[in-house]
Amino acid sequence: MPLAQASAAARAAAARLAGSNARAPAARALLRAAAWPPAPDAGSSGRPSWAPPRRPAALVARGLSRSCAAAAVPVSHSTRTADADAATLRALFDAPTSAHGSTSTSSAAPNTGLFRLPSLKSPADFPALAQRTLLRAQLLVSRIERAPQHGEREMAEVVRMLDRLSDTLCGVIDAAELVRNAHPDPEWVQAANEAYEGLCGYMNVLNTHTGLYQVVSQVLSDPKLCASLSEEALSVAIVFQRDFEKSGIHLPPASRARFVDLSDELLVLGRKFLSAQPGGTTHALPQEWLAGVPGPVGSALASVPRRNGALQIPAGGWEAQTILKYAPDERARQTAFAALNGAPKDQVDTLEELLRRRADLADLTGSESFAELTLSDKMAKRPENVTEFLAALSEHHCPRVQRNLDELRALKRRELTGKDSGPLPSFNAWDRDYYATQHLRSASLQSSTRPIAPFYSVGTVFAGLSKLFERLYGLRFRAAQTQHGEVWAPDVHRIEVVNEDNEAVGTVYADLYAREEKPPSAAHYTVRCSRRTDADDLHGDFQFGALPDGTRLSERDYAEEARPLEAESFPVRGKEGKYQLPTVVLLCDFVRPSSETGPSLLNWAEVETLFHEMGHALHSMLGRTEYHNVSGTRCATDFVELPSILMEHFVSCPTVVGLVASHHATSAALPYSALEAHLAAARSLESLDTHHQVLLALLDQHYHSRAASDPAFDSTAALCALHNERGVMPGVPGVAAQAHFGHLFGYGATYYSYLFDRAIASRVWAKLFQANPLDREAGEKFKSHVLVHGGGRDPWEMLAEVLEDDSIARGDNKAMQTVGRWGIADVGVEARR
Structure with a gap:
């Protein structure tokens, strides 16, 4: 958080x-x-251009473990009990449910x-x-x-x-x-x-x-x-x-x-920036500019108000997004781009005032910039190191980015000239969505993709995750009966996480289905961390402590009045003392299963989301740190996404697909060729997405540098200049798209983190799991060197050990460059090479 x-x-x-x-x-x-x-998770496909990385939790946390079972690696990892638990999970999550009504336990129960x-x-x-x-x-x-x-x-x-x-x-x-x-x-x-x-x-x-x-x-x-x-x-x-x-x-x-005053001002400015609306501005678009749009699109746009024969396109609405994807007329797309990315002056002013106040705060503490202040306790340490990483990453991906761009420019050439040869035309920001849509449609047709959702019901995915964790880490999920008053909605399920000796490791509450009052996003909440409790010395609080006015309290008289929240503790094999077990909640927004429609079937982005959030849950579950402050996901912002992004590599590799994907009605396995074709189509332009995220990270660093202190600072001009200097499409003067970049508040100076962890996850996958994704030895290595420590060790040292690469152990600018040169693998592609 x-x-x-x-x-x-x-x-x-x-x-x-x-x-x-x-x-x-x-x-x-x-x-x-x-x-x-700080913001909803986004699926890896269909992500808006200004969407965040997948959560710095949920999350995720600023400063958001040791193994619970230090035993020899067993010979067999699949037991009848594990198979039975997986079958129960599948039945539980795929059964019809209701957002309202009574729970399975009687309200008369305690x-x-x-x-x-x-x-x-x-x-x-x-x-x-x-x-x-x-x-x-x-x-x-x-x-x-x-x-x-x-x-x-x-x-x-x-x-x-x-x-x-x-x-x-x-x-x-x-x-x-x-x-x-x-x-x-x-x-x-x-x-x-x-x-x-x-x-x-x-x-x-x-x-x-x-x-x-x-x-x-x-x-x-x-x-x-x-x-x-x-x-x-x-x-x-x-x-x-x-x-x-x-x-x-x-x-x-x-x-x-x-400092206090500035902090209060920043809070107010941040909330104002995040709550700003697009405003009442509309953009006129002549009807004839919509010639050639597909019939359903034209029908949808028929409801748009008109004035003097021109459609009045509202700022920031679905109308502009639709026109950008489907209008052949470049004039229409340019108008839609301005409508979608423009912002009122007061919204831009709010952002720039926020950036100035952050610069003032940094100056007050003796820091060169807000970025320097923020990064001092991150893996990056210094703004220059972030710049080195982004430069190396950009250079690594440059050839692939250019190939992606040229593919889109070739589509534009064919549409403009009817030819497949000759000079490639210029390409603008308002061209990207339209030609990307054409490209993806063509890729989908060529690959003859078939629907994959029937093979990914919530129950099959959850059961498959249990099988995967059992093989890699010796953990599995077990459905447990909820008690009266335990959960907040009748379709919330309690899942116990157990080890191979059936010992409790932690609890996951799965709140996976849409409700009107729920946030429409995915999130991982840590309700309770692992922590050693037997050394707490609660009696000493009364013996040595007092109230602010100096009043001493008798433990005999005030034990109940000062009783902390309950936290049941357990001994942990191989460790001294007792530990409270972690409790996490997974919130998702999946379609509810019903007797009419059948189980909840997930699209690919939702499958990835569930795997991603389970990576956070795994990080929490495996922690047995003595201290709450470094347990599980309570680690550096630019390290916390590693376990969750690594899970995205598992989700699309053939051996894991065999564990997870089966038809909800027939139990038939998903032919991997169908998924392979789907991934090839969906990720064919992924390098352009990566490049765009690099630009956003560079913009974030620039905005939080000394530049924001200059009275002449102009965030809109800076955005345009960045695209002209580092982008593959020219900047658009006067378009204040940065006003929609909400993560400038929540991720100020740390937006690079998701790219950084994607690069690290690609390296960990290649070194440990690519050859054999179900290798228990590799799982134990990642667990013992990374997952069990949370934030209790230097993450660079953990990475150096797990990757057997001492060159990165110091975590200096050379290490940051090295991570950038690793690049980011196309998830799901390298497993098939």
Whole structure:
């Protein structure tokens, strides 16, 4: 989740909870990763030109594990139990369901609470839970502040206490975030909103808490204490210190106050930018310019209002998108392009003010630019390194991009001249969608693609994922009966993740089908992280902690009033202590199965989406880190997408297709030739998409450089110049398409991350899995070197180990260039070579 930022409402709620009037800047240090997707996931095909990478969760998180079973690799990985579990999963997900009605358990049964948490049986429980959480957090804050007074033993526990403080707050915040986005009951949503805003506001207050910062800095400045910390604990301590400093806590009082003001301004500007509408501007398009459009398109456009015989094309609407794809007349496409990509002046002004304020914030902290400030704790480290990566990646793909472009220019030549030879015509931004549509239609006809959706019901895909994980990692899914009050909608399924000894590893709640009140997107929510719990020392909170006014509380009298959210813990074979098991939620928007229409059948983009989100879930499940702050997907923004993108390579390789794809009615296997033809058509222009993403990443870096501080800065002119200098189609003067680039807010200076992880995933796939995608030894290697560590180790070191490539271990500019030169493989193509 992007680091929580306090709105006025959140600060007011925090004041009500905490009795505090403190103002809060952007939160960093304590809320590392409540799973809030900054934008919907997009499928890999049909992605709008300004669509994001597939989520930096959902997600994904800023700072959003060890193996649960350190056993020898078994000889056989397919058991009768696993096969039976897979069959049950298929039947469960393909059975008719309803968005409304009773669950399978009786409402007369005892209410277990959401996620089987007794503290969340009704909406009225959220305020009480928030109050208890706040009280426990206040005791922890006081205990950490006083640690230097109580000697070496308490100081040695400071990192754990800070992490537990974060986990105490995030446990409620993460649950509330899911509820307020997915629950169909408005009372639950309102209660979750209030708890979320109140606790986030309090957390934001803590992010300017000089006492906490001073104590963690004292720990890190003590060589003896540092030597006593594990590598993971030291990583957590450094994360806390860095994130406190990113909140301006180390600044003088006046500068810190200015930091708070700027953070508040940025929040307001960001929300204004994201909520801006296209506006009432229309573009006139003469009817005769639509000559030659297909009949159904013409019929659809017949409803468009007219004035003086010309269609009035609204800004940003479906009408412009349709004309760009299907109008042979270039004048019509140029008009539609302006309608689709233009923006009102006030929207552009909002963006530019946002960029200036970010530059001011960076200057206040002593950073050269906002990009430099943001990248300091990422794999890239510095803006120059991002530029090196993008340059190397662009050079690697240049020949393929040019071939793609020339294919489209050849189509334009044939349409203009009727010839297949001669000079290629010029090609403009408004030509791309039209000729890409022609190209894909031609590719589809030539390859004789057949429908593949009947082979990809939700049940078959889910069962296939279980089989894949069982072969690679020794994990499988097992359907579990939901209890009364456990889930928020009757079609939400509880899936237990178990290992080969049938030991519980974690829980996945699958909320996969469309409802009116659900977000129309895919997301992975981490409701609970893995974390060691037996060393928490809850008694010490009362012994050493106090309320903000100094009042000491008796554990005997206040144990219930300060009771944290429940978290059942279990021993883990091969590890010391007890750990809470991770709980994640997968939200999708698939068509609901019914008795009339049959099971939910997925198109290819939806299949990829489910695999992608399962990559995030796998990352969460395999974690057994001692600390919540580095568990699973709580790692660097430019590393978090690696496991999920790697899953996209598996989805289209022949051996995995054999596990996953079977006809929902006959169980017949999908002929791989059908999928191969489909992929060849759908991805025939993928290099152009990659090039476009490179341009967006370069634009993001430019906007967050020192350029934004120049009073003459013009974001529209900068966009046009970038296309003229680095693009394959000339820029369009005066068209402010950047105003539709919403991820300039959520992904400011980190938009390169998805491309970066795509390149890394391509390399991991080629080195470990391409030759044998079901190789258990390769799976164990990726698990033990990457997945189990979350954010607890330097990602460059993890990659160097798993790839056996010491040249990238330092993570410097040469390493970034190396990743760029790896390039991005066409997913699903290299497996067939």
